[in-house]
Amino acid sequence: MSRTTIPRSVDVLVIGTGFAGLGTAARLKREGTHSFLVLERADDVGGTWRDNTYPGAACDVPSHLYSFSFRPNPDWSRLFARQPEIHRYLRDTAREEGLLPHIRFGAEVRDARWDPAEGRWTVTTTRGVFTGRFLVTGAGHLSDHRLPDIPGIGDFGGPVFHSARWDHGTGLEGKRVAVVGSGASAVQIVPEVADSASQVTVFQRSAPYVVPRADRAYTETEQRVFRRDPEAVPAHRAEIFWYLEAGFAARRAAPHQLAEAKAAARAHLERQIADPALRQALTPDHELGCKRVLISDTYYPALTRDHVTLEPSALARVEPGKAIAASGAAHAVDVIVLCTGFETTEPPYARLVHDADGRSLADHWARGMEAFASTTVAGFPNLFLVNGPHTGLGHNSIVHVIEAQIDYLLGALAWSRAQGDRTVEVSAAAQERYAADLDRQARGTVWDGERCRSWYVDPRSKRVTLIWPDFADAFRHRNGTFDPAPYAATAG
Template structure:
């Protein structure tokens, strides 16, 4: 046994990383920086980028400032605007992968459907959808929480004869011009693409379950001079990034009900609503019936304006059923549509699903988490040796950059390895 352990210490560990999104890239780059090259990334699609590869809907962008929504070890000084759009973010991630030679470590079109810990050999065995078995000493999940679109369970949805798709799987071949479109959901994605498609459609129905608190988006283009300063004086770019971090971090206080900052943010959101929306009925419909901070606070400058177009209607009555060509609500109203867009978010609480992960004593994560997902520092779970998660349970932020959290988790994992 001693000889076997000594041999294992002298051998570089075989590391399997699932997912080539932000988390997987950050993990692999830092492993290389630490002199560890024995890793392989298994990516289910044919490209890198994760959620920034999947979400190509009109207006897709980030609600965290670009200089902060980037790796601290790989600053980008020529961001085009304060809040970057999806194409620029994806381009940045692809550049990072090329610069650090990560692409050669990726197995594309390889979906892991099961991972179980072999207690006898002390290794993880991964099963692909093609039936291949992969052996690894260390398993790291970089799947994230925003990779599986969530679809609503509505009676008759399968009978709809028009076009339907999720915002995270946008159908760019389907022209919305002159169409009668139903958007189900009004979250972070919807408030970005609705202003882009509203005027194209003949009619747009927004089916809203509950209103969201919305604050202005302080977005703007960076000047060439600013980009030059950031490039020529890296210390200024670092200071600016730190300033953005502090600016975002202070907003955490806004999640404490009744606090001074909580009240100020609510005042800002309320002022924007009543300033941009003139119709009294629409004001009532769009005013949330819960304290600010209970749900994700959204940022937009043109969402409210787009809802006031003559061809846009906000529907608050719950959907009862879908027929071949219309949506019927519980108030008996029938809304004829030929296109349905689901803006219903992701299966954010079903971590790692549909992949099955089995640790010691045949325990599965699904069983361990039956009362709710939790993990030490959001990274490790007792009973699952040498298994680490990035963007795991309780690590999502509502006020700052998730990349900051990911970098902290990556640093912890590298030290463990």
């Protein structure tokens, strides 16, 4: 099937070509659904693994688990794969699953509206208008980078760029570099930049918890076993999954497990940082797990190098050639790298998706994101959010959650067809009960309370809206199979 033969009106429209979008498309095709299109704003697949090409970019979930269960890769080179290898895996998925003819590249979504008269979604993009009975968003939590409002940054006079839009044309050899932030990207970038820059200043608003990475290459023998034994990869995946799953008890604030996790992080800090003042500056002031726990064996050692300075306060303003910290300290810099995260609790796609009355999903989410089964939204028929509200994990692989959601939406599509192509819409009451239950589950966790300021928590309502407040296995058990009982069904 050529790209030109696929009509603009299909059964299913999918937005995005990261793990969520490609996973949905691959499963649709494997299940025999060929009337679908994938809308991608860029010119290649890969989502966050296409966009984040900064030095040292790698995953912090083991490779064999951070991949589709239906597409095992026996040839992962390392325990923790690096960006080029993960991007290649997603490219191979698109090609080998026959998805490329279904993808419209350069099709940035500008508007999506439910048409109740037609029982279809109308999606306006930079490549024209497309319609579908079902709409699946796979934009993810890390697709739109966040640029902070820093006074004077426009007058800096030198290169300024976000880690997710790395400027490979700017050489850092011999330059004075400011790295703004100390999150997951920064701990990978700082050791790499320190190898070439003449001076590195790290602006740390809040010290993160950092634990050992213990990365290693897979041996040829291991890869040979993975290729020859069909049970080897699933067994390895299961071993990793249940090992990581045990880490949720600490997020649940179970005293013994939380104390053990904090002790391990503290021991890592003490082993790698000898200077008492620097160690104190790198000691977190929040509960472990409130923010993302980082894994690195090289970040702390990089901060001990003579030409690397930790500024234990945020970047307050910028002057030509200078970065001024909230502490008042002025640092002379040539390049500013913003490791300032992504739009998470208020995802940009929510402003583009509208119900039958023209009200946006963002308006519906004024108190924070909500979705029944973390996948469907009352008032938005035939809409499925993959990797949306309450799907983030701080302890395990998001791909596990994505695959459970794909199973759910495939069940909904099959049920709709069996009912004569009925429109599927969850009841408001069911969604309210589900959201209230997750609010209750979040109480007493490390994300609950005034001391936790995290991208897992909506700053407007203080509700935990992004992360799943339970074990990853519980997500699949609760949300991996479609049940039509909470849904109102009308003729399509």
